Amino acid sequence: xxxxxxxxxxxxxxxxxxxxxxxxxxxxxxxxxxxxxxxxxxxxxxxxxxxxxxxxxxxxxxxxxxxxxxxxxxxxxxxxxxxxxxxxxxxxxxxxxxxxxxxxxxxxxxxxxxxxxxxxxxxxxxxxxxxxxxxxxxxxxxxxxxxxxxxxxxxxxxxxxxxxxxxxxxxxxxxxxxxxxxxxxxxxxxxxxxxxxxxxxxxxxxxxxxxxxxxxxxxxxxxxxxxxxxxxxxxxxxxxxxxxxxxxxxxxxxxxxxxxxxxxxxxxxxxxxxxxxxxxxxxxxxxxxxxxxxxxxxxxxxxxxxxxxxxxxxxxxxxxxxxxxxxxxxxxxxxxxxxxxxxxxxxxxx
Amino acid sequence: xxxxxxxxxxxxxxxxxxxxxxxxxxxxxxxxxxxxxxxxxxxxxxxxxxxxxxxxxxxxxxxxxxxxxxxxxxxxxxxxxxxxxxxxxxxxxxxxxxxxxxxxxxxxxxxxxxxxxxxxxxxxxxxxxxxxxxxxxxxxxxxxxxxxxxxxxxxxxxxxxxxxxxxxxxxxxxxxxxxxxxxxxxxxxxxxxxxxxxxxxxxxxxxxxxxxxxxxxxxxxxxxxxxxxxxxxxxxxxxxxxxxxxxxxxxxxxxxxxxxxxxxxxxxxxxxxxxxxxxxxxxxxxxxxxxxxxxxxxxxxxxxxxxxxxxxxxxxxxxxxxxxxxxxxxxxxxxxxxxxxxxxxxxxxx
Numbered sequence: 001x002x003x004x005x006x007x008x009x010x011x012x013x014x015x016x017x018x019x020x021x022x023x024x025x026x027x028x029x030x031x032x033x034x035x036x037x038x039x040x041x042x043x044x045x046x047x048x049x050x051x052x053x054x055x056x057x058x059x060x061x062x063x064x065x066x067x068x069x070x071x072x073x074x075x076x077x078x079x080x081x082x083x084x085x086x087x088x089x090x091x092x093x094x095x096x097x098x099x100x101x102x103x104x105x106x107x108x109x110x111x112x113x114x115x116x117x118x119x120x121x122x123x124x125x126x127x128x129x130x131x132x133x134x135x136x137x138x139x140x141x142x143x144x145x146x147x148x149x150x151x152x153x154x155x156x157x158x159x160x161x162x163x164x165x166x167x168x169x170x171x172x173x174x175x176x177x178x179x180x181x182x183x184x185x186x187x188x189x190x191x192x193x194x195x196x197x198x199x200x201x202x203x204x205x206x207x208x209x210x211x212x213x214x215x216x217x218x219x220x221x222x223x224x225x226x227x228x229x230x231x232x233x234x235x236x237x238x239x240x241x242x243x244x245x246x247x248x249x250x251x252x253x254x255x256x257x258x259x260x261x262x263x264x265x266x267x268x269x270x271x272x273x274x275x276x277x278x279x280x281x282x283x284x285x286x287x288x289x290x291x292x293x294x295x296x297x298x299x300x301x302x303x304x305x306x307x308x309x310x311x312x313x314x315x316x317x318x319x320x321x322x323x324x325x326x327x328x329x330x331x332x333x334x335x336x337x338x339x340x341x342x343x344x345x346x347x348x349x350x
Numbered sequence: 351x352x353x354x355x356x357x358x359x360x361x362x363x364x365x366x367x368x369x370x371x372x373x374x375x376x377x378x379x380x381x382x383x384x385x386x387x388x389x390x391x392x393x394x395x396x397x398x399x400x401x402x403x404x405x406x407x408x409x410x411x412x413x414x415x416x417x418x419x420x421x422x423x424x425x426x427x428x429x430x431x432x433x434x435x436x437x438x439x440x441x442x443x444x445x446x447x448x449x450x451x452x453x454x455x456x457x458x459x460x461x462x463x464x465x466x467x468x469x470x471x472x473x474x475x476x477x478x479x480x481x482x483x484x485x486x487x488x489x490x491x492x493x494x495x496x497x498x499x500x501x502x503x504x505x506x507x508x509x510x511x512x513x514x515x516x517x518x519x520x521x522x523x524x525x526x527x528x529x530x531x532x533x534x535x536x537x538x539x540x541x542x543x544x545x546x547x548x549x550x551x552x553x554x555x556x557x558x559x560x561x562x563x564x565x566x567x568x569x570x571x572x573x574x575x576x577x578x579x580x581x582x583x584x585x586x587x588x589x590x591x592x593x594x595x596x597x598x599x600x601x602x603x604x605x606x607x608x609x610x611x612x613x614x615x616x617x618x619x620x621x622x623x624x625x626x627x628x629x630x631x632x633x634x635x636x637x638x639x640x641x642x643x644x645x646x647x648x649x650x651x652x653x654x655x656x657x658x659x660x661x662x663x664x665x666x667x668x669x670x671x672x673x674x675x676x677x678x679x680x681x682x683x684x685x686x687x688x689x690x691x692x693x694x695x696x697x698x699x700x
Contacts, residue, residue, distance in 0.1 A: 004435040005413065038660055060661045061616070063355065080661055081604035083616045084678040085354040104605045108677045132657070132664060133605055133614045166659070254431040255454045255483055264483045266411070266433045270693045274624040307482070309516070310388055310689050311410045311430055314482060327458045328434040339660050343620045344694075 003330055006271040007250045008345040010229070011295055012048065014246035018227055019052050022210060029216035034058050034077060036205065036225025039339045043071040045228070058205070058223040062089040069097045076100070079162065079205065079223060081125055081133055084108050087115040094118030100159055104135055105142075106149040113153040122150045123162040123203065128187040129180070130166045137163075137187040140194060147195065160201030160220070161188055168208035174238055181209040185218040211239040231338035232287050232299070233277050248289070248296045248332040249341060251313060253325050261317060263288075263325050265333075268311040272333060273340035282306075286333040288315045290324075296332035305333060353680055356621040357600045358695040360579070361645055362398065364596035368577055369402050372560065379566035384408050384427060386555065386575025389689045393421040395578070408555070408573040412439040419447045426450070429512065429555065429573060431475055431483055434458050437465040444468030450509055454485055456499035463503040472500045473512040473553065478537045479530070480516040487513075487537040490544060497545065510551030510570070511538055518558035524588055531559040535568040561589040581688035582637050582649070583627050598639070598646045598682040599691060601663060603675050611667060613638075613675050615683075618661040622683060623690035632656075636683040638665045640674075646682035655683060 019035070026033035035049060038060040046068065049057070056075040059065050065076050066089055077100040082090070090112060093099040100121035103109050109122065124146050127134035135142045150158045165184045171177045181204075188202045203221040204210075210224035211234070229247040230240040251267030276283040286305035290297025306316040315331065325331065335341035369385070376383035385399060388410040396418065399407070406425040409415050415426050416439055427450040432440070440462060443449040450471035453459050459472065474496050477484035485492045500508045515534045521527045531554075538552045554560075555573040561584075566572055579597040580590040601617030626633040636655040640647025656666040665681065675681065685691035 002435075004438075005411075005433070061355075080616070081614060081677075083355070083602045083604050085352075085602045085680075088354075105677060108604075111678070131610070132659065132662060252433045252435045254433050254458075260481070264431060266430070269623065269625070269690055273619065274690070275619070309482065310693065312482060327431075327455060328461070330435075340619055340624070343660065 003250045003252075005252065006267040008342065009248050009250055009296070009332070010045070011246045014244060015045070015228055016048060016052070018230065018244055018246060019049055019054075022222075022224060022227055023052055023054065026216065026222055031216045031219055032056060032221040034203070034221055034223050035228065036060070036079065036223050037068060038064065039225040039228055040342055041067075043068070046071070046073065058225070062086045062093070065089070065093055065099065069093055074098060077121075077123070077162075077203075077223070078102065079164065082108055082112060084111045087112065090120070091116045091118070094120045094155075102162060103146055103150065104133065106145045109146060109149040109153060109156065113155045116155055118155075120156055121159040122156040123159050124150075126161045126163045126188065126191065128163050128165060128184045130164060132164070132166060134163065137191055143191065158200075160203060161191055162203040162205075163188060164205040165209060166206055168206045169233070169237070171208065171237065174212050177208045177212050177237075177239065181213050184209070189218055207234065208237055208239045226339055229338035229342065231341075232284075232334050232336050233275075235299075236277055236279070242299055245334055247338050247342060248334050249286075250291055250330050250332050253329040253331060254327055256322065256325050256327065258322060261319070261322060262306065263315045263317055263322060263331070265313045265315060265331060266311060267313045267333060269308040270310055271341070271344055272305065272308060272313065272335055273337060273344055274308060275337035275340050277336050284336065285313070286335050288317060288321070289332050289334055290321075291330035291332045296334070299334060353600045353602075355602065356617040358692065359598050359600055359646070359682070360395070361596045364594060365395070365578055366398060366402070368580065368594055368596060369399055369404075372572075372574060372577055373402055373404065376566065376572055381566045381569055382406060382571040384553075384571055384573050385578065386410070386429065386573050387418060388414065389575040389578055390692055393418070396421070396423065408575070412436045412443070415439070415443055415449065419443055424448060427471075427473070427512075427553075427573070428452065429514065432458055432462060434461045437462065440470070441466045441468070444470045444505075452512060453496055453500065454483065456495045459496060459499040459503060459506065463505045466505050468505075470506055471509040472506040473509050474500075476511045476513045476538065476541065478513050478515060478534045480514060482514070482516060484513065487541055493541065508550075510553060511541055512553040512555075513538060514555040515559060516556055518556045519583070519587070521558065521587065524562050527558045527562050527587075527589070531563050534559070539568055557584065558587055558589045576689055579688035579692065581691075582634075582684050582686050583625075585649075586627055586629070592649055595684055597688050597692060598684050599636075600641055600680050600682050603679040603681060604677055606672065606675050606677065608672060611669070611672060612656065613665045613667055613672060613681070615663045615665060615681060616661060617663045617683060619658040620660055621691070621694055622655065622658060622663065622685055623687060623694055624658060625687035625690050627686050634686065635663070636685050638667060638671070639682050639684055640671075641680035641682045646684070649684060
């Protein structure tokens with residue numbers, strides 16, 4: 001296929017390697033591997049997981065759950081506090097597949113329970129330190145209320161506690177990520193012990209933890225998503241190798257300004273997203289690498305996306321790279337945050 | 351329509367007011383009004399412009415040009431340095447409608463000229479200080495080369511100089527915006543005088559300038575886009591009134607955390623975009639206001655979007671507002687940057 005406009009390129013060999021590694025580590029640890037499909041959101045990419053034996057998945061919205069359920073996935077956890085305005089979708093899913101939802105309050109348990117006809121699984125979203133959503137792990141009183149309400153329901157089976165320790169994304173070292181993992185597991189275990197039951201599952205999710213720990217001791221399920229592609233952010237965190245990054249965006253060069261050491265590409269915020277990492281005090285919106293028909297070139301420091309407008313990207317480039325470019329050339333961009341970049345391309349990819 | 355998931359709401363009365371005001375100011379100034387359609391990207395919203403007499407438009411990609419050309423718009427400027435990998439689209443447009451393209455180098459003029467069969471207009475992209483794209487206004491040598499190449503072509507008619515003074519977006523005051531406008535016009539006029547021709551058109555584009563100057567003296571065309579919706583960024587810049595903002599996103603509340611003064615909504619980076627403004631040292635991703643069936647509530651300081659994940663938004667709210675919310679409530683978000691937010695919703699809107 002001739003590339004003429006911003007185009008998402010996936011390296012399926014790397015992607016398969018990433019899935020295999022994570023899947024093997026889960027199997028060796030004796031935990032369930034329930035990958036998060038929000039990162040790729042594609043039935044086609046989902047088939048790579050299916051080929052490797054994955055049958056249980058995670059998504060982040062009821063719309064995504066319906067999309068994958070309709071494509072034949074029949075065991076799905078929606079790892080997002082349940083939106084009670086969408087009970088029609090919950091009802092549909094409860095009748096069609098095995099679906100697990102996330103609860104944080106007794107009221108939503110009751111509303112959902114009364115509006116469905118099938119059965120569903122219920123997890124309680126716990127916050128062990130990230131502070132985004134969930135009931136704080138120390139807040140036993142509120143957790144008990146939700147557990148009680150779920151156990152009261154004939155429609156909802158209590159499954160366990162689910163956490164996303166997203167604070168690993170801003171960790172300063174691998175050691176810090178491991179400490180966060182251990183802290184998460186210890187808080188969840190304490191909670192399980194309080195409730196005196198071995199039936200309570202513990203489910204964790206973040207890609208940094210899942211990538212760096214050697215064994216998933218103390219939990220029952222992992223739900224990483226980003227690991228399927230990784231990205232520049234994960235590389236800077238040290239949780240993947242450059243050769244694990246399985247996604248880039250090919251963009252056409254429309255202008256070269258040698259005097260400013262930059263090139264302008266057709267590829268902007270609507271293609272890459274405005275997510276950035278800060279390196280040496282500068283916001284970086286992606287790394288610019290050589291375009292190749294198969295794959296893409298290596299990341300070289302100082303070749304990066306300096307700024308983004310709606311459709312424009314401004315690349316700051318070293319002379320050696322800049323001199324190979326002219327209007328009509330292609331450059332590849334290794335994204336900062338693959339989840340948002342891939343989302344922007346919808347289900348179009350090569 | 352019952353809102354159950356993140357939904358773009360447009361206030362068409364405000365939108366019509368915004369178009370009317372800008373269109374009238376252009377007419378009274380005797381300049382062409384060629385609004386930028388990248389902000390809304392919708393044939394339906396385009397009809398509001400058509401009803402108010404607009405026939406000439408601007409877009410930021412050849413794909414958008416094809417989309418609007420196929421919907422009956424027949425005088426379009428693509429205000430983006432031409433991408434010579436898309437000559438098939440240029441050929442198509444050159445045969446179907448009046449199309450103007452942007453050039454920055456003699457080579458691209460030559461490539462385009464040789465690949466089309468119809469006629470097109472050609473502008474030269476000039477940089478008067480923003481530093482994103484274009485040939486610097488003082489670089490007469492390079493500008494002459496491109497003018498010469500366009501004039502040599504039998505396919506391309508030289509139209510003039512086009513600029514986007516995007517540095518008005520980071521101005522600190524209205525006075526600074528006006529100074530940038532005056533500087534832009536003065537540099538373009540100098541350029542036109544150098545080329546000894548009154549036929550050369552001067553086209554400017556940014557919403558801040560177009561909103562605050564009283565008359566468009568010294569230019570021939572204005573191409574603002576963002577003004578159709580405005581947004582919180584434009585409000586903080588002082589270039590619009592709150593009652594001019596014509597877009598918001600309605601989002602469902604999924605969780606309320608009174609102890610942290612926050613609410614979690616289904617509405618994240620894939621709905622709002624990660625664009626932010628810095629207020630009192632904090633990144634703000636949108637303002638949270640009361641949801642109403644018609645329109646939305648007023649902006650109150652300290653009720654804002656504190657952080658965004660892929661599908662989650664975390665709202666920091668004052669008690670008075672927080673106490674009105676529970677899971678299943680709706681909140682409206684006034685976006686920081688309407689262009690990116692509206693793009694994320696594709697052509698779906700209410």
